[in-house]
Amino acid sequence: MIQRLLSFLDASPVNFLAVKNIADELERHGFRRINPKKPLGKLVAGDRFYVTKNDSAVFAFQIGSMPMADRGFHMICAHSDSPTFRIKPNAEMDCEGGIVKLNTEVYGGPIMSTWFDRPLTLAGRVIVKGEDAMHPQTRLLHIKRPLLQISNLAIHFNRQVNDGVKLSKQKDVLPILGIINNELERGNLLMNIIVEALDGVKASDILDFDLYLADTTPACTFGAHDEFISSGRLDDLSMCYAGLEALLASQPTTTTQVLAIFDNEETGSQTKQGAGSPFLSYMLKRIALAQSGSEEAYYQAVERAFMISADNAHAWHPNYSEKFDPTNHPKLGGGPVIKFNAAQKYASDAVSASIFASICHEAGVPCQRFVNHSDVAGGSTLGNILASSIPVKGVDMGNAILAMHSCRETGSVADHEYCVKAFTAFYGME
Numbered sequence: 001m002i003q004r005l006l007s008f009l010d011a012s013p014v015n016f017l018a019v020k021n022i023a024d025e026l027e028r029h030g031f032r033r034i035n036p037k038k039p040l041g042k043l044v045a046g047d048r049f050y051v052t053k054n055d056s057a058v059f060a061f062q063i064g065s066m067p068m069a070d071r072g073f074h075m076i077c078a079h080s081d082s083p084t085f086r087i088k089p090n091a092e093m094d095c096e097g098g099i100v101k102l103n104t105e106v107y108g109g110p111i112m113s114t115w116f117d118r119p120l121t122l123a124g125r126v127i128v129k130g131e132d133a134m135h136p137q138t139r140l141l142h143i144k145r146p147l148l149q150i151s152n153l154a155i156h157f158n159r160q161v162n163d164g165v166k167l168s169k170q171k172d173v174l175p176i177l178g179i180i181n182n183e184l185e186r187g188n189l190l191m192n193i194i195v196e197a198l199d200g201v202k203a204s205d206i207l208d209f210d211l212y213l214a215d216t217t218p219a220c221t222f223g224a225h226d227e228f229i230s231s232g233r234l235d236d237l238s239m240c241y242a243g244l245e246a247l248l249a250s251q252p253t254t255t256t257q258v259l260a261i262f263d264n265e266e267t268g269s270q271t272k273q274g275a276g277s278p279f280l281s282y283m284l285k286r287i288a289l290a291q292s293g294s295e296e297a298y299y300q301a302v303e304r305a306f307m308i309s310a311d312n313a314h315a316w317h318p319n320y321s322e323k324f325d326p327t328n329h330p331k332l333g334g335g336p337v338i339k340f341n342a343a344q345k346y347a348s349d350a351v352s353a354s355i356f357a358s359i360c361h362e363a364g365v366p367c368q369r370f371v372n373h374s375d376v377a378g379g380s381t382l383g384n385i386l387a388s389s390i391p392v393k394g395v396d397m398g399n400a401i402l403a404m405h406s407c408r409e410t411g412s413v414a415d416h417e418y419c420v421k422a423f424t425a426f427y428g429m430e
Helices: 002-011 015-028 189-197 235-250 279-292 298-303 350-362 382-387 413-428
Strands: 048-054 057-062 073-079 084-094 099-107 120-128 136-144 176-179 206-215 219-223 226-233 258-261 308-309 337-340 368-371 393-398 409-412
Touching: 002 015, 002 206, 002 219, 002 226, 002 235, 002 258, 002 413, 015 048, 015 057, 015 189, 015 235, 015 258, 048 120, 057 206, 057 279, 073 176, 073 235, 073 382, 073 413, 084 189, 084 368, 099 189, 136 226, 176 189, 176 298, 189 206, 189 279, 189 393, 226 235, 235 258, 235 382, 235 409, 258 279, 298 368, 308 350, 308 413, 350 413
Parallel strands: 073 258, 073 308, 308 393, 337 368
Antiparallel strands: 048 057, 057 258, 084 099, 084 206, 099 176, 120 136, 120 206, 219 226, 226 409, 337 393
């Protein structure tokens, strides 16, 4: 199980590739891709299908034997994006000695210093000419070799570096791409690399791109007993993959099962493919209508549904115990974490937390709780944003990790196994 997770993380350096890999796995297990431009058609018990949005969000459904109006749906949500650096248009910046660096823009809230002096690469999507202006084509890109690096300034020029340095997002985190060998490369170095990586594509075919930096160091386990996971993008691809494994392991029941992988959580979710979009509610409404012919069925289904919003939590850090709540600080290896917040940044309440804790108990899985230290501001996640468009009962939870938003985060092998067991039990409940 853990090796599958590590392989998925390595193959999914950005949201677009994560969604492709999830979609490929769904198809290998009998899910069919549907076109949202066309009617759903007749649905029968056990139907398995999925739909994507913007190449960066994916929604999978396994239809239950009873209509959603009567049984509701069981839904697990996660997000495909992680903090990184986006390549700007007109990105090449010529420097002395022929060195070329790339102009970047920060995506989300990364710990920027953790990206320094690492072998990095490019991944994302490239848009090329199609049949006409309204129908361009998308090509995914993942350059599987070290290509760039953001280099630190030597300590000799910055004696205070170990005392803490404020980093400029426009100056300090621009990666080095290479050295120009001839004048033909000037202004074309990045484009040459993209064209070389895409079979059958000419530079004149390329219209635009969404490209991001990614760490090339493989995901791995470590520790005295290989009990820890080290990888980029554990937040939140580990939850995406746990939800996927649980769905694929689940047999149809009376209740419809839903896996919703959104994009852009790290920037607020307010996009057509984010949790703030009505897209998922439209799909659920279409399913309810296809089953019963009545819009009323959708509203009944929502009232009977339960959502698990799966986004990782902060593990207690042995070097910074003062940053954590004195009585609610989850540990690595202690099981899934229910997240609470009095300001309603999380969807959890006493009812939904009790339900999820009971699911864990029935699955034989330990369960923990997280509340922020009252003097330390916390983040938000998918649950309450999704609930503002689909008023569904739900819980915010995740596995505990260290160094959230670092270039490499640390999780627990046992926690991932626990989470898959709990999710599988949830999908299997009537």
